[in-house]
Amino acid sequence: MSITADLHSDLTWTDGQAGYTGIEATPEWADEVHRLAKARNATILAHNYQLPAIQDIADHTGDSLALSRIAAEADADEIIFCGVHFMAETAKILSPDKRVMIPDARAGCSLADSITADDLRAWKAEFPDAVVVSYVNTTAEVKGLTDICCTSSNAVDVVASIDPDRDVLFLPDQFLGAHVKRVTGRDNIHIWAGECHVHAGINGDELADQASSHPDADLFIHPECGCATSALYLAGEGAVPEEKVKILSTGGMLDAARETKASQVLVATEIGMLHQLRKAAPDVDFQPVNGRASCPYMKMITPAALLRCLVTGQDEVDVDLDVAAKARASVEKMISIGNPGSGE
Numbered sequence: 001m002s003i004t005a006d007l008h009s010d011l012t013w014t015d016g017q018a019g020y021t022g023i024e025a026t027p028e029w030a031d032e033v034h035r036l037a038k039a040r041n042a043t044i045l046a047h048n049y050q051l052p053a054i055q056d057i058a059d060h061t062g063d064s065l066a067l068s069r070i071a072a073e074a075d076a077d078e079i080i081f082c083g084v085h086f087m088a089e090t091a092k093i094l095s096p097d098k099r100v101m102i103p104d105a106r107a108g109c110s111l112a113d114s115i116t117a118d119d120l121r122a123w124k125a126e127f128p129d130a131v132v133v134s135y136v137n138t139t140a141e142v143k144g145l146t147d148i149c150c151t152s153s154n155a156v157d158v159v160a161s162i163d164p165d166r167d168v169l170f171l172p173d174q175f176l177g178a179h180v181k182r183v184t185g186r187d188n189i190h191i192w193a194g195e196c197h198v199h200a201g202i203n204g205d206e207l208a209d210q211a212s213s214h215p216d217a218d219l220f221i222h223p224e225c226g227c228a229t230s231a232l233y234l235a236g237e238g239a240v241p242e243e244k245v246k247i248l249s250t251g252g253m254l255d256a257a258r259e260t261k262a263s264q265v266l267v268a269t270e271i272g273m274l275h276q277l278r279k280a281a282p283d284v285d286f287q288p289v290n291g292r293a294s295c296p297y298m299k300m301i302t303p304a305a306l307l308r309c310l311v312t313g314q315d316e317v318d319v320d321l322d323v324a325a326k327a328r329a330s331v332e333k334m335i336s337i338g339n340p341g342s343g344e
């Protein structure tokens, strides 16, 4: 049978405004996905914020940086990255010889989109001697203009490693920036006013209400959440016992889930994370601080989009070689400074 015939599928999808639809995550779909992935020699990676069906069918699930490193090491011709566009770009930056695809290239990110390469060039011109530190939620072009990348796990270590006399430009997440500024006590850190609309929607009032109505629950908080500052403030005021509040990356949340002694945990991040937490610790009751914190971009990677990607080989993600080399240098610098653990 020819390769084209191998990649034929009887399941059909529809392209709509909200993305590709028309296919349910049935056992027949799962069989097709496995068959097509094998025919392409493709590895399927899924971010923690993906739909449960996508997480369950992937070869590996995790945060963006861990998945990019898995992509680089995978013994496969193709990487199918179920996540948002900048994540697939990062996988391509670390795996330049592999074909990298995202099931729907329209899956963007409001945080990565909050700063363009031109914005950063203009900001750098204002502070020509500053060191640029970028969170991994940035486009390849922005990473190419960055000195050191960081994740939520190592942002503090990265900034602390920089000469205290040099200005730091920290981007794009203002809440992560505020967290880093508070912990390092640095005054010469300039923070870009970007935010993720999903994380920013989890606010301190909601957290305080939830914490007081579930007094025995642990609180897992992702530093990109708008509620992180309030959570620390509440802990300091005694409104929430300090030992209950855990500021964690998504990877750190999974470790903490396995170790917690609490029977209930309130989780402040995108709700897709609950699926992995519940799998990691089935006896613990995980509840979202904000049940509406669902990223519409992540949810564009539907069962239909994944099948279309496997059949058509689209959408391929490419990064200019020069940009990729510069971006790779900023990611590798981060890895040389401290354990990046995990990003979003």
Ligand code: SF4
Pocket (backbone or CB within 6 Å): 049, 084, 108, 109, 110, 111, 112, 137, 196, 197, 198, 199, 270, 295, 296, 297, 298, 344
């Ligand atoms: S949850 Fe926010 S930061 Fe993450 S991909 Fe969606 S928009 Fe971007």
